[in-house]
Amino acid sequence: MKFKDYYAILGVDRGASEEDIKKAYRRLARKYHPDVSKEPQAEARFKEMGEAYATLKDPEKRAAYDQLGQQRPGEEFRPPPEWSTQFGEGAGTFDEMDLADLFAGLTGRRGRPGRGGPAPAMRGQDYEITAPITLEEAFQGTHLNLDLTTTEFDEQGTPRRVPRIVKARIPKGATEGQTLRLPGQGGRGINGGPAGDIYLHIALRPHRLYRASGHDLFLDLPLTPWEAALGASVEVPTLAGLVNLRVPSGTRTGQQLRLSGRGLPKPGGGAGDLYAIAQIVMPPELSERERGLLKELATASTFSPRQHFH
Amino acid sequence: MTGEYSDALWPDERQTMPLRALAELSGLSEDELRQLVDCGALAPFSESSGQHVFSAVSITVARTARRLRDDFELEPHGVAVLLAYLDRIRELEAQLRALQARLPR
Numbered sequence: 001m002k003f004k005d006y007y008a009i010l011g012v013d014r015g016a017s018e019e020d021i022k023k024a025y026r027r028l029a030r031k032y033h034p035d036v037s038k039e040p041q042a043e044a045r046f047k048e049m050g051e052a053y054a055t056l057k058d059p060e061k062r063a064a065y066d067q068l069g070q071q072r073p074g075e076e077f078r079p080p081p082e083w084s085t086q087f088g089e090g091a092g093t094f095d096e097m098d099l100a101d102l103f104a105g106l107t108g109r110r111g112r113p114g115r116g117g118p119a120p121a122m123r124g125q126d127y128e129i130t131a132p133i134t135l136e137e138a139f140q141g142t143h144l145n146l147d148l149t150t151t152e153f154d155e156q157g158t159p160r161r162v163p164r165i166v167k168a169r170i171p172k173g174a175t176e177g178q179t180l181r182l183p184g185q186g187g188r189g190i191n192g193g194p195a196g197d198i199y200l201h202i203a204l205r206p207h208r209l210y211r212a213s214g215h216d217l218f219l220d221l222p223l224t225p226w227e228a229a230l231g232a233s234v235e236v237p238t239l240a241g242l243v244n245l246r247v248p249s250g251t252r253t254g255q256q257l258r259l260s261g262r263g264l265p266k267p268g269g270g271a272g273d274l275y276a277i278a279q280i281v282m283p284p285e286l287s288e289r290e291r292g293l294l295k296e297l298a299t300a301s302t303f304s305p306r307q308h309f310h
Numbered sequence: 311m312t313g314e315y316s317d318a319l320w321p322d323e324r325q326t327m328p329l330r331a332l333a334e335l336s337g338l339s340e341d342e343l344r345q346l347v348d349c350g351a352l353a354p355f356s357e358s359s360g361q362h363v364f365s366a367v368s369i370t371v372a373r374t375a376r377r378l379r380d381d382f383e384l385e386p387h388g389v390a391v392l393l394a395y396l397d398r399i400r401e402l403e404a405q406l407r408a409l410q411a412r413l414p415r
Binding site: 026029033035036046050123126143166167168169170171174176177178179180181182183184185197199200211212213214216217218220254256267275277279 | 314315316317318319320321334335337369370373374377378381382392396399400404407408410411412414415
């Protein structure tokens with residue numbers, strides 16, 4: 001089992017009072033809570049500090065933790081041998097356990113049998129996973145294999161960490177910020193309780209061409225000045241393949257040309273739109289002929305785009 | 311191989327559940343859920359024989375409420391205030407994403 005320095009995680013001394021521990025936790029929770037924080041690694045940091053706080057705020061667990069002494073974080077250690085009797089198993093059990101499970105187990109929170117009557121049935125733990133998918137996967141639907149470590153309990157109520165691969169079929173049309181549910185795929189129920197669920201938070205990976213907003217997609221459409229001025233029919237990539245788009249004459253930079261129903265599919269049917277945003281692009285270098293023609297245009301044209309300045 | 315995959319489900323607005331089921335799925339007590347409804351943080355889909363009925367969309371809200379309750383040690387009223395702010399932040403983030411999507415790279 002790997003040692004974790006719960007005091008260092010919360011940034012308090014080993015002699016800190018309950019009040020100091022609570023204050024330290026609240027200060028850090030405000031900064032790292034996954035529902036409110038944009039800090040990188042906020043979820044992992046918050047999980048760590050939640051685990052530290054759960055142990056240190058409880059006098060019984062804190063006293064037990066203090067018995068372990070101070071060791072280097074991440075260092076392998078073995079809890080005192082007499083602790084194994086708390087779990088009704090041999091000391092070897094500790095090998096598959098995490099420190100958090102050990103302290104959760106020490107108070108018998110999981111309703112272990114043999115402690116005053118039959119243990120109640122409990123629903124298995126729910127888990128939340130962020131599922132990053134590409135726009136192509138969102139468009140077509142996809143199958144994901146997601147790594148998850150669950151805490152499971154044996155008949156004696158001893159917890160152990162079990163790495164699992166969650167196989168999830170994501171329906172087409174999932175988009176940024178949506179949450180999907182995998183019923184019954186979370187932690188196993190305890191004492192005959194139902195299994196927990198997994199909640200998948202969809203995160204769209206950045207795409208080299210498109211930017212998503214809900215089910216709509218936005219694409220930069222580079223146009224030559226003459227295509228914009230005269231109008232053109234250009235090929236535009238969509239997630240379903242190339243389509244022809246008619247660029248009207250007089251198209252301006254920033255103008256949005258809508259391709260109806262070419263965005264991401266929506267769960268209830270229909271689809272978002274694809275917007276091609278016109279970007280008028282000059283040739284990096286002008287040939288002699290191009291320069292000559294543009295000079296001729298400059299002389300012939302009476303157009304003044306800055307008339308409103310005067 | 312495909313058979314081994316489980317379907318990830320959308321929260322379906324038409325799928326409804328009683329207060330007790332939402333309590334079980336969210337980890338909040340029935341009384342806490344009622345208080346969140348009273349604060350306006352949770353909107354029941356309908357009422358049946360005086361009992362609140364919720365749509366599956368409420369699961370996400372109620373689970374967030376449970377996390378906030380546990381992690382910040384808040385009372386239902388405090389949870390309701392925080393939920394309102396989070397909702398506002400999400401709305402603003404969506405507007406920001408929409409505006410950024412329209413900006414050329």
